[in-house]
Amino acid sequence: MILSAAEWAVIALSLRVSLLAVLVTLPIAYALAWLIARRRFPGRMLLDAAIHLPLVLPPVVTGWLLLIVLGRNGPVGSWLEATFGITLVFNWLGAAVAAAVMALPLMVRAMRLSIEAVDRRLVGAARTLGASPFKAFLTITLPLSLPGIAAGAVLGFARSLGEFGATITFAANIEGQTRTLPLAIYSGLQMPGNEDAVARLAVIAIILSLGALMVSEWLVRRSQGSRAHVL
Amino acid sequence: MSFDIDLQLVVGETRIACAFNSSAKLTALVGPSGAGKTSVLNAIAGLLKPASGRAAVAGDVLFDSANAIDLPPEERRAGYVFQDARLFPHQRVEANLAYGEKLTTAADRWITRGEVVELLEIGDLLGRWPATLSGGETRRVAIGRALLSAPGFLLLDEPLASLDAVRTERLALLIERIRDELAIPILLVSHSASEVERLAEQVVELDGPTSNATQGRSRDRKLKF
Numbered sequence: 182m183i184l185s186a187a188e189w190a191v192i193a194l195s196l197r198v199s200l201l202a203v204l205v206t207l208p209i210a211y212a213l214a215w216l217i218a219r220r221r222f223p224g225r226m227l228l229d230a231a232i233h234l235p236l237v238l239p240p241v242v243t244g245w246l247l248l249i250v251l252g253r254n255g256p257v258g259s260w261l262e263a264t265f266g267i268t269l270v271f272n273w274l275g276a277a278v279a280a281a282v283m284a285l286p287l288m289v290r291a292m293r294l295s296i297e298a299v300d301r302r303l304v305g306a307a308r309t310l311g312a313s314p315f316k317a318f319l320t321i322t323l324p325l326s327l328p329g330i331a332a333g334a335v336l337g338f339a340r341s342l343g344e345f346g347a348t349i350t351f352a353a354n355i356e357g358q359t360r361t362l363p364l365a366i367y368s369g370l371q372m373p374g375n376e377d378a379v380a381r382l383a384v385i386a387i388i389l390s391l392g393a394l395m396v397s398e399w400l401v402r403r404s405q406g407s408r409a410h411v412l
Numbered sequence: 413m414s415f416d417i418d419l420q421l422v423v424g425e426t427r428i429a430c431a432f433n434s435s436a437k438l439t440a441l442v443g444p445s446g447a448g449k450t451s452v453l454n455a456i457a458g459l460l461k462p463a464s465g466r467a468a469v470a471g472d473v474l475f476d477s478a479n480a481i482d483l484p485p486e487e488r489r490a491g492y493v494f495q496d497a498r499l500f501p502h503q504r505v506e507a508n509l510a511y512g513e514k515l516t517t518a519a520d521r522w523i524t525r526g527e528v529v530e531l532l533e534i535g536d537l538l539g540r541w542p543a544t545l546s547g548g549e550t551r552r553v554a555i556g557r558a559l560l561s562a563p564g565f566l567l568l569d570e571p572l573a574s575l576d577a578v579r580t581e582r583l584a585l586l587i588e589r590i591r592d593e594l595a596i597p598i599l600l601v602s603h604s605a606s607e608v609e610r611l612a613e614q615v616v617e618l619d620g621p622t623s624n625a626t627q628g629r630s631r632d633r634k635l636k637f
Contacts, residue, residue, distance in 0.1 A: 300498075302494070302496070302498055303498055303500060303501075305459045305485070305498075306492070306494060306498040306500075307500075307511070308458070308459070308484070308485035308486050309457050309458070309459065309485045309486075309488070309490050309491075309492040309558075309561075310486075310511055310512030310515060310557065310558070310561045311486045311489075311512050311515035311516060311561055312486055312511075312515055313484075313486055314484075316515070320500075320511070321500060324502050325501070325502055
């Protein structure tokens with residue numbers, strides 16, 4: 182399968198957007214997952230609901246909300262531009278932000294399940310052996326929830342790779358900036374005579390998604406033994 | 413004084429009161445199942461916060477509601493051997509043994525890994541994963557892990573339960589050795605009369621959720637050796 186330079190550029194952009202989205206979201210998602218799994222505090226239900234919002238809202242609405250908040254005239258967007266000179270609309274950073282927000286609920290869900298699956302009595306045992314709460318977290322909870330971190334990362338990556346609605350609404354469909362794989366496929370379908378290019382990009386999307394799944398499956402097996410699974 | 417305990421616990425809907433003091437090397441806490449024996453151990457280890465009371469072991473005050481003392485578990489120096497062992501499943505036996513040891517300072521340590529391995533005869537198990545150990549092996553590793561955390565006292569929760577006769581005998585001999593050779597107080601929870609008869613110098617009876625301090629204390633009895 183021969184890809185044109187433009188198609189390679191689309192793939193590179195998609196990978197860059199998805200990887201940035203997942204890497205930035207990973208620690209945030211884990212912290213949120215831990216809070217919801219292990220702590221009881223006022224507003225916990227509200228936080229949980231807010232995290233899940235992108236999962237249940239139409240992606241276009243999520244994109245529109247991002248535009249309101251992070252757009253050049255939005256409260257956070259104007260502050261970012263004034264303070265750091267960063268604008269998020271119409272560039273690849275914006276596409277990564279949209280992907281990250283859409284991936285967050287899936288990542289939190291996977292990590293939360295695996296944190297809840299860690300036997301809290303093991304943490305108690307670690308404490309009696311002299312571990313501070315943080316040390317017990319680092320040596321017990323974190324390594325034992327590793328499969329959930331891997332699962333969350335792969336789900337988030339796949340979700341980011343496929344992100345369409347929020348991206349096109351918030352970051353627009355600009356070639357070389359925000360035209361990721363799904364947007365490129367969509368654009369290709371808009372013009373007749375692009376069937377081959379669309380098929381090539383679709384095959385690439387399938388290969389990338391499957392590849393992410395297999396890599397994380399391999400990572401989990403290596404750390405947890407052959408019976409462990411990502412999903 | 414090895415153990416100086418006067419604790420009131422609320423676990424769910426039930427109230428547990430437990431009061432005793434003991435200078436014995438090995439004190440047994442007995443009583444019907446559901447009496448709250450494990451809850452008392454958890455409270456002494458700092459894993460369960462008592463409603464009120466006081467707990468001092470070997471002269472160190474671990475908990476005192478009147479003076480707002482409530483040491484976190486990691487500062488109580490309890491060598492807690494749980495009934496379900498709670499070995500860390502993602503670490504091999506050797507790493508499990510080293511877990512508490514690495515968190516102590518050299519000055520606090522009173523037993524080496526080599527001594528523990530020899531005492532418990534677990535040299536062949538060091539490279540194994542906890543999931544591959546038998547019940548008796550798991551218990552011995554759990555005891556070793558507790559000893560290596562340089563504890564000031566031991567809490568043993570049903571250490572001989574659900575083992576076959578040979579393993580029970582082997583572990584009982586081991587507990588006798590720990591009792592006689594290591595100079596730290598031991599509190600043992602058991603429901604087996606013969607086990608208590610054999611190992612304990614002093615017996616404290618906990619008679620269920622309604623038991624109170626005076627009952628607990630009045631039922632103390634010294635065993636003759």
